[in-house]
Amino acid sequence: MGQNTKKRRPSLGSVMTYVVLVLAALYSFWPILVMALEGYQIDLAPLFSGKAVRSIGGVPFYSGGIYPTPIHYIDAIKIVAFPRLLGNTSLIAAISISVALAAGVTAAYALARLPVRGKGFITYTLLALRAVSPFALIVPLYIFFTRNGLWDTYLGVGLAEEVAILSMVVWMLRGFFTDIPKEVYDAAAVFGASEWQIFRRVALRMVIPGIVVTSLFAFVLIWNEFPISEILTGPVTKTVAVGVWSGLGETTNSFMEVSFDDLNAAGFLAWIPAIIVILAIRRYLAKGYSLGTASSK
């Protein structure tokens, strides 16, 4: 009965719900849409005003209005050197994620399951380090990197990005190992498998999806990471996040200012890979950002 009355009066209620849902969607994607269109030199302000006004530095100016042109996207690709930035970031992310996985997978397994020495210390140290702002490390790292020829090298920046991802990688993998039912481990032990065999033949295979998710998540963190790459990359290894702010001006056109519209075009290009990955691992985002404590369902 209650079900029926509920179904009979959806009209106003559910229309209102949809209106609010759509408004909230606008709030979520409007700024991103503005960025995408700004890159095409399409200013939506005239839609609201009938007048093409844009304020620059607090002062209303006549705005370009709607004059679609792909020129800023071409600029973003040529002047901001977007493909180069993309290659740099991918290489740095690949180095950083490989190192994190090489050091992290077995460690996460041990931290999840085994009574190894120093387990509590390392687990909680990783957690505490997650709280340390990169700015607490950046000056000594900067000095160390410049003195040892690691500044502006792919290896150096890749290692430095461990600051951004390592805690998350180990904690998240540890969560995936803990999620494997205890019975699985017991069964393997009953068949006489050694701990190493249990890890290699059973646990590792079961967490491969977890490793993929963790790597993708780490990729997004590195892709969007700004402070470390801003300070430790130079003209050679500049990443996307740094490039969308400053362009690649130093090496290609040092006298050329990257325009606001170019920044928007580049910013939108940079957003596309990130959103694809984010939506692909949407179910696991809560888990990733909470270091594996939230459930993934």
Place this chain on the structure above:
Amino acid sequence: MAKSSRRAESYRYWYLVLVPLLAILTLVEFYPLVDGVRLSLTGSSGQLSLSNYSQMLTDRSFWSAVSVSLAYTIGSTVICIALGLGLTYLVTQKVRGRGYFEAIYVFPLATAPIVVGTLWSPSSTWDDIQSFLHFILHQPYFNELSIGFFFPVMVFSEAWEWAPLVMLVALSIINSQSPQIFEAAELHGASALQKFRMVGLPMVLRSPVMQFVIVLRMIDAMGSFAIPLSWSNWVGYPYNVGSPVDTLSLFMYKLIFIPEYGFPIGLVSAVAVALLAVTLVVAFVLIRMMGRALPLSGGG
């Protein structure tokens, strides 16, 4: 008995797998932390000295940065939680297509903070909002260079980016509970809003996982850098410290890179140590919370 001791024996060498992890941590975390403390205690002529700290504590720009960081952290976290819970309420409504809305609400999370700084800048989104307010609602123009305007917008943009995270965590908490709790509330005649306010909301806010994520969010907001950096350009403070958008991180960044300040390594390190001290206190809180959210069990 024999078996269990054989097993214990086989764990003996497993601590070796932690060695590579510790090596990386030593290189990029422990060494810089220790070296940072050393640099902060080194005076101008290389002697052991507290002069950097006294310089820091008497620097008005430092205290300005501290208060900006605090206001930024508290403001953005509170707004972020409110927005995130609002989004959670919306996507838990029983309407068709809510999965698509949920996906759209996640969009801001994929945006790099430095891009968020551009998105909400006066010449992007505020352009449209200004036009709307001015020409449709006939309101006067905001002065975008007044602190009463740009500071709230900057704080809001940080919250805008991370509100979807609160939503996702809240959803994972609600979905991990038995739906019967909500069905019971429904049987008692609770409306959608009542169900959320009286059942969902307490469930989410009392969850150790949510509290943990909120503390993490506060830590990240405390160290926020990219959004204030871009705002310092939009509102005309790119080259001076102590501006109303200078958070602690931005303060340090400007000291390092603006030639006029000459990279005062000792002073910057002292600020880094101060920042570290705050984070260690928060990290301690985090560890206590993590103990509740996910007991460190032996497993297996």
